[in-house]
Amino acid sequence: MGNRVGYELGDDGVATITMDDGKVNALSVGMLGDVGAAFDQAESDGAAVLLTGRRGVFSGGFDLRVIRGGDPAAALAMVRAGFELAERVLSFPRPVVAAAPGHAVAMGAFLLLSADLRIGVAAPSRYTANEVAIGLSVPSAALAILRYRLTPSEADRAAVTAAVYGPREAKVAGFLHEVVEPDALPATARGWAAAAASGLDAEGHRATKLRARADVLDELRAGISELVAARS
Template identity: 50%
Template sequence: MTGIVSYELNDGVARIVMDDGKANVMSLAMLQALDAAFDRAAADRAIVVLSSARPGVFSAGFDLKVFAAGDPGASLAMVRAGAELALKLFTFPQPILGVCRGHAFPMGAFLLLGSDLRLGEAGDYRMGLNEVAIGIAVPSFALELARARLHPAWLNRTATTGEMYGPADAVRAGFLDRLVPATDLDAAAETAVAALKQVHRPSHALVKQRLRGEAAARIRAAIDAELTPAAYAARHRPEPVA
């Protein structure tokens, strides 16, 4: 697999790397490529390391140009693909290590929230749920995902005000698990992978299901209730002119 998403399998570890040549915008094409990569990792029963090849950015989030174009069908297809991908990561039967070297705007942040262990590079960048700051309500699937991984006070701040967090606060909030100096991040990732290889996989999958099953059901229900053509069109219908 090549192009905007690469896939490399070695010694039971699947390295999935995003690189669209710019800011890893979560277009429908990017989301579909990531979805296919995770399906391949599931078939390979591999530990996943998810990262970006772009310096200073993990992902710029959903493609705002699609929203701005005013095509509800295209917007729905993109958002639903993102929601399904986030749920896939959240319930993935193998361990996922997310490696973040830069900005993670909402859909990028959702990928980190779906990962099991998240390493962040120490640096000057931001992540969070900034939708309300740009005129978008945070989708319910994302709120349920964030509710399962973020500390409540920090979730309320980012979801209701659009506040974005620097790396240290991202750890406190729950977007990341720990920070590592840039020069040590690759070595730290390899150490983390070595530790994940010691995890008993059937137990990992069972505990993940027990721990996340109720939240996963709420995410599934939110997708099925909100991300349908009728529901999406109703919420995005233009206001009547007075």
């Protein structure tokens, strides 16, 4: 998986995927590829997934050096890879729990929202789709995820005003299902993932997930196609 992403398969049927680039877990093409490879391994192992970050941060989103680096092809490749990974997580055949030790910004937030179950910590942290605050627009693929996961009013607010949510507000809006103390995050998240791994019928879970999410997956794929067409 490379030195940015760790993979550990437990006896409880849970594969822990840890993003840690030593900084803010920027979702470069390399990082996205490493996370994707870890999901490939988890699928091969038939494991549920616990996706997490480094202390204080889940992910700060796309690498802005690439977005602003003057190479449209490189930026497109990164953005496309990000939303293709989100699609992969939303449709992953086994349960996916995301444990956010801190900030989830832009593509980091969209990746978080793609997980089945999401836990954050009661510590200073930001959950935000900040594109319109930094000179970008929110792509259709991201809007599809926001509309699917957040309450209707907060999906609009998050996208249009780049609203910044603390952990408690993020739970109310729909970013998170639960907020725990930082020291409790690893055990709580692993407990959720292990319970899902052992308590759910694998085929029933897979088939129901795809049926329940058919519309948002279609919207997400259309949004990816729109990104490619706009830059071709």
